[in-house]
Amino acid sequence: MVEAVQGAGVVVTGAGGGIGAALARRFAAEGARVVVNDLDADKARSVAEEIGAVALPGDASSIVAEARDALGGTIDVYCANAGVGTGGSEAAGEEAWARAWDVNVMAHVRAAEALVPAWLERGSGRFVATVSAAGLLTMVGAAPYSVTKHGAYAFAEWLSLTYRHRGIKVHAICPQGVRTDMLDATGSVGDLVLRPTAIEPEDVADALFKGIEEDRFLILPHPEVAGFYQARAADPDRWLVHMNRIQQKWEENR
Numbered sequence: 001m002v003e004a005v006q007g008a009g010v011v012v013t014g015a016g017g018g019i020g021a022a023l024a025r026r027f028a029a030e031g032a033r034v035v036v037n038d039l040d041a042d043k044a045r046s047v048a049e050e051i052g053a054v055a056l057p058g059d060a061s062s063i064v065a066e067a068r069d070a071l072g073g074t075i076d077v078y079c080a081n082a083g084v085g086t087g088g089s090e091a092a093g094e095e096a097w098a099r100a101w102d103v104n105v106m107a108h109v110r111a112a113e114a115l116v117p118a119w120l121e122r123g124s125g126r127f128v129a130t131v132s133a134a135g136l137l138t139m140v141g142a143a144p145y146s147v148t149k150h151g152a153y154a155f156a157e158w159l160s161l162t163y164r165h166r167g168i169k170v171h172a173i174c175p176q177g178v179r180t181d182m183l184d185a186t187g188s189v190g191d192l193v194l195r196p197t198a199i200e201p202e203d204v205a206d207a208l209f210k211g212i213e214e215d216r217f218l219i220l221p222h223p224e225v226a227g228f229y230q231a232r233a234a235d236p237d238r239w240l241v242h243m244n245r246i247q248q249k250w251e252e253n254r
């Protein structure tokens, strides 16, 4: 049991399935009071019923006030987990780019805007962003996803450096492939890049709880991502040559 979580009021967005559902289950098992949000109302209700949580269907961008009411006035932990895996190139289209920004970045910004004043007032709060290794590296075949996940990582980093001395804790979870509906939707590029090392959603929850116990910002459910991130920073051109080889391999096999 993690002390910081027992009895805490926790919100998980996009928790009707995949990683969000695993986070919600784990928080509930650790004794937290959980709000399960998802755009898909049936999925939110089904997970909430299973774990004795409150279901809060709707867009993750605008649920903080309702979630706070459902938890009796205080949110202790907010997991900004909902995301869209928008693939494609520079030509993915205005609508797809805008949706990726809205869900993958602006939903985090809007939630923080609604959460931070109360957290600063009481000197505590925890913001968990489900980002992606694509936010540290880059996902072949998915420009909107890569760009917006870099944005989500940058925002989590900014929150952490700005408010850490005032009691707000931030975690950025950056997995590679995780066996969820989103991975299934990535098609041939996911099969090439993500599936061979994919892990279960429960492994992501384990990594987050370890990170909470160790008070770490960056949560890497695939530890090897630390080495890739270092390689990218140490020699960007060499790293790009390596990534371009993966791109070419995908082009040959798709």
Ligand SMILES: NC(=O)c1ccc[n+]([C@@H]2O[C@H](COP(=O)([O-])OP(=O)(O)OC[C@H]3O[C@@H](n4cnc5c(N)ncnc54)[C@H](O)[C@@H]3O)[C@@H](O)[C@H]2O)c1
Pocket: 013, 014, 015, 016, 017, 018, 019, 020, 037, 038, 039, 040, 043, 058, 059, 060, 061, 081, 082, 083, 084, 085, 103, 130, 131, 132, 133, 174, 175, 176, 177, 178, 179, 180, 181, 182, 183, 194
């Ligand atoms: N699966 C992976 O390989 C992987 C890897 C790295 C990061 N991630 C990230 O993990 C998070 C969860 O993804 P997942 O793999 O569990 O996907 P998933 O598709 O299984 O689950 C995502 C859930 O979010 C919900 N959702 C989407 N937009 C929403 C919105 N605006 N408001 C509320 N709910 C919304 C969906 O209905 C769905 O139930 C995402 O942010 C994703 O980018 C996933």
